[in-house]
Amino acid sequence: MSEFFAMGGYAWYVWMSYGACALALALELAFVRARRKRALEELRMSTPAQPLRASALGAPGSR
Amino acid sequence: MLINWYRFSSPVSFYPLAGSMSSAFGVLAALFAGAGLFVALLLAPPDATQGDAYRIIYIHVPAAWMAMFVYLVMAGWSAFALGFGTRLSAMMAQALAPTGALMAALALWTGAFWGRPTWGTYWAWDARMTSTLILLFLYLGIIALRNAIEDPRRADRACAVLALVGAINVPIIYFSVQWWNTLHQGSSISLTVAPKMAMTMVAGILIMTAAAWCYTLSVVLSRLQAIIVERERGATWLESLIDLRPAGDGAR
Numbered sequence: 001m002s003e004f005f006a007m008g009g010y011a012w013y014v015w016m017s018y019g020a021c022a023l024a025l026a027l028e029l030a031f032v033r034a035r036r037k038r039a040l041e042e043l044r045m046s047t048p049a050q051p052l053r054a055s056a057l058g059a060p061g062s063r
Numbered sequence: 064m065l066i067n068w069y070r071f072s073s074p075v076s077f078y079p080l081a082g083s084m085s086s087a088f089g090v091l092a093a094l095f096a097g098a099g100l101f102v103a104l105l106l107a108p109p110d111a112t113q114g115d116a117y118r119i120i121y122i123h124v125p126a127a128w129m130a131m132f133v134y135l136v137m138a139g140w141s142a143f144a145l146g147f148g149t150r151l152s153a154m155m156a157q158a159l160a161p162t163g164a165l166m167a168a169l170a171l172w173t174g175a176f177w178g179r180p181t182w183g184t185y186w187a188w189d190a191r192m193t194s195t196l197i198l199l200f201l202y203l204g205i206i207a208l209r210n211a212i213e214d215p216r217r218a219d220r221a222c223a224v225l226a227l228v229g230a231i232n233v234p235i236i237y238f239s240v241q242w243w244n245t246l247h248q249g250s251s252i253s254l255t256v257a258p259k260m261a262m263t264m265v266a267g268i269l270i271m272t273a274a275a276w277c278y279t280l281s282v283v284l285s286r287l288q289a290i291i292v293e294r295e296r297g298a299t300w301l302e303s304l305i306d307l308r309p310a311g312d313g314a315r
């Protein structure tokens with residue numbers, strides 16, 4: 001097991017590469033989810049307290 | 064079966080489809096990444112000359128490919144938006160830029176950590192590395208330009224022009240290893256020549272590339288949903304999202 005993490009003496013380079021990728025992708029996913037959540041939140045705030053049901057407005061796409 | 068594809072050219076109809084596609088590609092990305100990492104870190108043997116340092120190739124090459132492909136796709140949507148004035152294609156280009164920038168940054172980062180043990184340096188002003196750095200700056204420039212322009216429709220046009228002009232850099236990156244004498248090696252995998260490395264390694268790179276594709280599609284479609292909500296606010300159809308998604312459950 002420790003042999004695996006040692007990466008034949010190249011542990012610093014290999015794990016800095018893989019670690020940075022894992023961290024970057026995890027952060028991006030978290031940011032995108034937060035952004036979508038915030039966008040929906042602001043949408044909810046900007047519409048009347050009693051929003052009309054979708055059916056009342058016609059099916060989505062019938063603008 | 065006849066499908067009315069035009070239906071999906073409006074942000075309205077695309078929003079729910081984008082959500083389910085994002086989830087599906089997310090699952091695929093996880094599966095490919097699991098298999099790819101198994102091949103990359105456990106199954107594939109160490110390289111004869113580079114030892115285990117070469118394992119960086121399994122993330123470096125997919126990241127570099129994605130950085131270039133995403134740029135071309137972004138430029139394609141930009142051209143479409145510029146030519147036809149379609150909102151959704153402009154939003155698609157907008158959604159692609161941050162992930163493209165991330166891929167370019169990862170290609171440079173992993174390249175540096177691969178260059179140090181094999182070439183003896185983290186960085187050199189070599190043609191391929193420099194042109195990839197320019198690619199990163201192009202992405203960042205496009206993102207900054209969008210943030211600098213208040214009116215989204217004007218930002219669409221400005222960003223599209225910049226994206227199209229910058230597209231010239233992609234073939235420069237791709238052919239840089241042939242056009243100039245670079246420190247960076249030539250292509251390891253080509254469509255025209257049989258690969259010069261072991262099949263396990265080729266398979267590992269291809270599986271990781273599939274994972275990178277699926278990840279990119281998943282995260283970009285998710286970001287596209289956020290952009291649609293941000294930009295189409297005021298469109299009555301959006302209220303249907305509120306009905307469907309109670310508070311706290313807005314995002315998956």
